[in-house]
Amino acid sequence: MNERWNWDDLRLFLAVARADGLAGAVSPTGASAPTLSRRMTALEQSLGVTLFIRRRDGYALTAAGKDLFGHAETLEQGALGVERWRTASNPKPVIKIAAGAWTSGFLARHLPKLLESEDDLNLEVLTGSASADLLRREANIGLRNRRPNAIGLAGRKLARVAFAVYGEIKLVQEQARLGDDRRFTDCRWIAFSPPGPKVPSASWLDRRAPQGRKTVCSNAHAVLEAVGAGAGLTVLPCFVGDTTTGLARASELIDELSHEQWLVTHDDDRHDRQIKKMAKRVADLIRSQAQLFAGNAGL
Amino acid sequence: MNERWNWDDLRLFLAVARADGLAGAVSPTGASAPTLSRRMTALEQSLGVTLFIRRRDGYALTAAGKDLFGHAETLEQGALGVERWRTASNPKPVIKIAAGAWTSGFLARHLPKLLESEDDLNLEVLTGSASADLLRREANIGLRNRRPNAIGLAGRKLARVAFAVYGEIKLVQEQARLGDDRRFTDCRWIAFSPPGPKVPSASWLDRRAPQGRKTVCSNAHAVLEAVGAGAGLTVLPCFVGDTTTGLARASELIDELSHEQWLVTHDDDRHDRQIKKMAKRVADLIRSQAQLFAGNAGL
């Protein structure tokens, strides 16, 4: 006994005491059960006191353990104070990611993968014209469909993005019975036209079905609602169409529209650890879904 | 930043802050300067705040460091509470060592070597009949001149103990001029007769100088005072006579009296970590001085 005891062991002690055992203390502490077991014995050893009764269904505090618990809570007060001070004096940095409407949606769906619990930041997903935002430093990470050409922006190629025509499943089956010549003329279309410059898919639709009956939506969610309701066909990136239940492809991939996905960062942010980490996560996420983006997902 | 920070690092932080640098924090914390350096950087890293300004003559707290200092002191209050509770509920155990008068003195002189700062115990050196004390569990460790034969006692042989006649230096030089026949008869003797059974050296003296002029002392300190004052010769273990300034040997080693030194422990104490440790220290101490005990010390 009497080796100088470790303050941090009291943190573990509190967790074990509160969880009535090692198993429940694993996640709050971030230490494994074997470690907790060893540290608790070490604590008892160095304090020269038995703190727990080991029962088959967990740990129970001894009288001495209860005494220590009180003192440990005082320590915890200090630790909580540090924590409050830290978060107050050190507001979480915000990383802004700018992406197109569909891509933002994709990122949003995979938010849990991007925000691992251990890091201390807030994410903001901006939908807008990525390139401009980045140059003005209104965003830290951009996802665009072209290699950036402005000075001060660095780009990484992530994946190929394929497009196709999609519609509500039953509607698509009906349409399929029509001849190829009438298939895409004798139908209603839903066109996505977000604010800002015209998107390629909308331009393509204008060219391919200039006289079609079109409903225009300026909002991605509305497009999906409309298409899902069977109100018409639309052009979607495969990573959206293929992952939205109730929709089916109504065409082959549209080569004209397919493009590369680029991740763009500002040179000034290149050395920011947090931004680098987040950029890597976004890149990894998209690359891991390359087949989906390329339209090769097994449906 | 934001990895779960270590409570124990605040202990080090307090020490570094109070010492205005790493060097001064080494001894209070028990950690080395490189470790302190690394942990302080790690703490700053995980808190995401600069705590110290590194100056050429040490560390100085930043404003943020001063903030943290306050919170850390709260933690420290808890730690001190634990400390008080621990020492109160857990009184230091006492280890009792029983030994003869001279051996006790030897142990007492080397007390610092036996009591290393890190262990939490009190020592009691009992002078008395070692064997009986041990059986009655009145002592934990005994030093005797015979192998223990009682059941329940375990013995380890440590060293050979030699005896010789000693006297005050000038007195011895005078005596040396006398013939060998008169040398030990024509003188005064100091006899040591502690309470309890007669010690071998006293018996030897009775045999060798039955008609000598003897002063009897029942107390070791008194014997040395008397001999040192030139009041007479006496028989002493060499480890006493050879290390007492002002005394010189007045004879060869007395083979009849020389015996082994045994370290005796009670079987029930065999598994007590503290007692085992102390027994080992005593054994190591005496063995390291084997030459002195055997009367071969270079004078």
Place this chain on the structure above:
DNA sequence: AATAGATGTTTCATGAATGAAAGATGGAAC
């Protein structure tokens, strides 16, 4: 200037702490 005396930081071989997996243990359910 050169030297000696502080300091904190790197380097590197060693040793300790860690977690995954396997083991052990003791109920509870069938």
Place this chain on the structure above:
DNA sequence: GTTCCATCTTTCATTCATGAAACATCTATT
């Protein structure tokens, strides 16, 4: 009974932290 399911503990290869020594930096002194 036997089989599960929960617990904690051991084992063992790996990773990480540690301290001695060398290094670097700066100040004060000769």
